[in-house]
Amino acid sequence: MFRTIQDFVNEWNNESQATQRVFDTLTDASLTQQIAPDFRPLGQLAWHIATTIHEMTSRMGLSFEAPEGEEHAPSSAKTIADAYRAQAAALTNAIQSQWTDAKLAESTDMYGETWLNATTLRIFISHEIHHRGEMIVLMRQAGLRVPDIYGPTREDWLERGMQPLI
Template identity: 50%
Template sequence: MYHTLEEFLSHWAFESADTQKLMDALTDTSLTQPMCPGGRTLGRLAWHIAQTVPEMMNQTGLAVTGVDEHAPAPDNAVEIAHAYAAAAASLVQEMTTRWTDATLATTDEMYGFTWTKAMTLAALMSHQIHHRGQMTVLMRQAGLRVPGVYGPAKEEWESFGMEPPLV
């Protein structure tokens, strides 16, 4: 849970940068990679992450700019990456101009529950990280090179002149 805006903003800078790396690695053809027959595609999943930033945070009274939660996923990877970047930056701008540390203890009705704003921020972060993990699996299935998150990806060990660890 976050106790200060700086705690969240520092964590957000790190995590949103890792999410952006994944978004930037997507290709138009990779967007059609399905999770399972009839399930979300990689493109729909990435779009969902971009949509959730304004959807969730605007329920707290912020005015985060971004794509509408009901907008269909585009078939253009660059559009998805740009949408995420814009929403992530807008969140920082809104929080730093409209909230204080004391705001984190105030509550909102969120998805049928009453959450503090600090809880909403934790849920936003966990949601993003959860779906980012799903994205990496789908990216590999789509034949993409997966950027490292929380350390080098399998393919990145070579750039360090090292063998990837045995699994």
């Protein structure tokens, strides 16, 4: 449970920096990678993460510019990565300048249910981590090297001369 804005900002900074490292690894060619036909391609998953920042937090009254663009992801990896960078910073600025800690204990109608704002912020971060994990799989399928986030990757182990764990 986030009890202070600072607690949220600390966690958001860590997670959004990790997500940014994932986004900065994308290439234009990788954006069309899919797990199977009719499933969201890699670029669309990234765009969903980038656009959800405004979509979800603006429902709670936080005010900042939504990302430019349509529902369909841009075809440029750099455009997506830059949009995410701008949105992540905009959310941090907005919550620090527009909210006090008391806002976390207020509730908002979210998708037809009533959620504590602190809960919404928790779900918001979990949602991003969820889709980031999906992206990592598609990135591997696309032949990209993925960044380490919570621990070393297979490539990291090998470069350290260690046997990767099963």
